[in-house]
Amino acid sequence: MITKFKDKDGKAIEKKEERHYHPQATNCRDTKMKYGAQWKVANIRDTSLQPLQAKKESMEFVLPDGVRSADVTVNLFYELTTPAQKYPIHSITKTVSLDK
Amino acid sequence: MMLLRLVLVLTFLAVPLLSYGQKAKTIDELAKMYDASRCKTCHAEIYAQWEKSHHARPLMGVKGGLMLTPLALKKGEKGSTAFSEDSPGKMTIKNYPCFKCHLPQAVTSAEDSVAVELTEALLAKDAAKVGKLQITCIVCHHDKAIIHKRELGAPEKGVLYGKRDIPVHMDSTFKTVKKSAIFKDSVFCGQCHGLGPNLEFDQAFQCANLYGSYLHNYVSGGGTQSCQDCHMKNGDHLLAPNWNDDKASSELLAKAITLDVQTLGYEWLQKAGTLIPKVVVNTKITTSAGHRIPDG
Numbered sequence: 001m002i003t004k005f006k007d008k009d010g011k012a013i014e015k016k017e018e019r020h021y022h023p024q025a026t027n028c029r030d031t032k033m034k035y036g037a038q039w040k041v042a043n044i045r046d047t048s049l050q051p052l053q054a055k056k057e058s059m060e061f062v063l064p065d066g067v068r069s070a071d072v073t074v075n076l077f078y079e080l081t082t083p084a085q086k087y088p089i090h091s092i093t094k095t096v097s098l099d100k
Numbered sequence: 101m102m103l104l105r106l107v108l109v110l111t112f113l114a115v116p117l118l119s120y121g122q123k124a125k126t127i128d129e130l131a132k133m134y135d136a137s138r139c140k141t142c143h144a145e146i147y148a149q150w151e152k153s154h155h156a157r158p159l160m161g162v163k164g165g166l167m168l169t170p171l172a173l174k175k176g177e178k179g180s181t182a183f184s185e186d187s188p189g190k191m192t193i194k195n196y197p198c199f200k201c202h203l204p205q206a207v208t209s210a211e212d213s214v215a216v217e218l219t220e221a222l223l224a225k226d227a228a229k230v231g232k233l234q235i236t237c238i239v240c241h242h243d244k245a246i247i248h249k250r251e252l253g254a255p256e257k258g259v260l261y262g263k264r265d266i267p268v269h270m271d272s273t274f275k276t277v278k279k280s281a282i283f284k285d286s287v288f289c290g291q292c293h294g295l296g297p298n299l300e301f302d303q304a305f306q307c308a309n310l311y312g313s314y315l316h317n318y319v320s321g322g323g324t325q326s327c328q329d330c331h332m333k334n335g336d337h338l339l340a341p342n343w344n345d346d347k348a349s350s351e352l353l354a355k356a357i358t359l360d361v362q363t364l365g366y367e368w369l370q371k372a373g374t375l376i377p378k379v380v381v382n383t384k385i386t387t388s389a390g391h392r393i394p395d396g
Contacts, residue, residue, distance in 0.1 A: 021385075021394075022394055023309070023392065023394075023395065023396070025306055028304075036170065037198065037305055037306065037307035037396075038170050038171060038181040038182070038183060038198075038305060039181070039305070040305060040306045040307075041297055041304050041305055041306055042296065042297045042304075042306055043296075043306070043309070046392065048392040048393060048394055048395070049357070049385060049386075049387045049389075049392060049393045050313075050317050050392055051313070051314075051317055051318040051321065051323060051387065051389055051390050051391055051392070052317075052318065052321040052322070052323060053317075053321075053386075054384050054385065054386045055384070055385040055386075056382070056383065056384050056385075057381075057382070057383045057384075058380065058381070058382045058383075059380070059381045059382075059383075060378055060379070060380050060381075061378065061379045061380075061381070062376055062377065062378055063377040063378065063379060067377065068377070069365075070365075070379055072361070072363055072379065072381055074359065074361045074381070074383060076357070076359050076385065078349075078350075078353055078394065080162055080343055081161075081162060081165070085162070085163070087343075087346060087349050087350045087353060088350050089350060089353045089354050089357055089359070090354060090357070090359040092359060092361045094361060094363045096363045096364070096365040096379045097365055098365045098366065098367060098377055
């Protein structure tokens with residue numbers, strides 16, 4: 001998931017937050033994560049989406065001085081083997097204002 | 101994707117399949133033993149679905165990646181693995197522990213010469229040859245159909261297994277279909293979809309462990325559906341996702357996964373006189389799957 005911000009008058013302010021959801025395995029001989037069945041031995045951490053459970057995040061962004069509004073875009077996509085192999089799933093954009 | 105498609109030649113000769121005890125010496129012999137192309141004549145729809153499925157290209161990787169190649173490399177060469185040897189001639193079936201799930205018939209029915217030939221084909225990037233090795237109808241409907249062998253015996257010669265008994269089946273080799281005890285159960289798929297590390301090998305490793313996730317995170321949470329309930333509605337044999345089809349995979353995932361985004365803009369009072377303009381973004385993702393996503 002990537003969350004991007006742009007201020008309203010287009011000045012290039014873009015902040016990114018990513019979350020990675022997937023099981024993570026090592027070869028159990030060192031602490032480096034591995035990809036590929038021929039290298040992996042066991043999961044040491046699992047951030048994947050779990051059945052029957054919601055995955056919730058709360059992220060905060062501090063806006064620069066004078067900026068009262070921002071566009072937030074949340075992209076969710078599936079990456080297979082390499083980051084180049086992307087399957088887009090959802091993209092939601094919302095405008096957030098600090099003025100009532 | 102067109103490159104991956106096999107051209108299957110229909111033959112109406114009754115080739116003796118699965119002659120017990122006789123193992124295949126070449127890739128062609130192994131492919132022939134498990135050849136299911138004639139099933140197409142009568143089960144056209146299922147065949148067309150299966151042909152596009154990952155089960156029909158278990159050694160090809162996603163988009164023709166030939167994922168067994170690291171094992172085929174010379175020992176010590178960059179990218180080679182603990183399963184590699186210093187020459188292709190030394191490769192045996194045991195050097196490819198991946199066969200346990202990606203090609204179970206190699207473990208039961210192939211000589212080591214098949215591993216040598218496969219190694220050479222992988223090094224030569226001969227996708228057409230590697231692509232001949234598939235999880236065919238016969239692998240599932242015969243070899244993998246019985247897990248209670250002490251009570252029920254091994255799968256019988258000339259018999260296929262399915263959801264029900266069919267005393268007279270029209271096929272030239274498999275003249276009967278018998279009811280398998282496990283065809284509607286998740287454990288059938290669990291034979292290959294992984295519990296966790298494969299600890300029975302002299303060099304442990306892990307690939308799919310989705311069946312473990314199903315048992316320990318879905319069933320434990322009260323989930324009651326089987327793999328077949330969700331993945332094989334109306335007998336579907338495509339068993340999506342088919343990762344070679346980008347558009348369909350995106351659509352499938354969009355249906356299976358929900359994303360909710362809530363936002364809040366306000367000024368946080370850090371301390372007297374210091375207001376920090378903030379945007380808060382709360383996201384919530386849910387899935388309708390019966391296991392972790394992604395796996396592996």
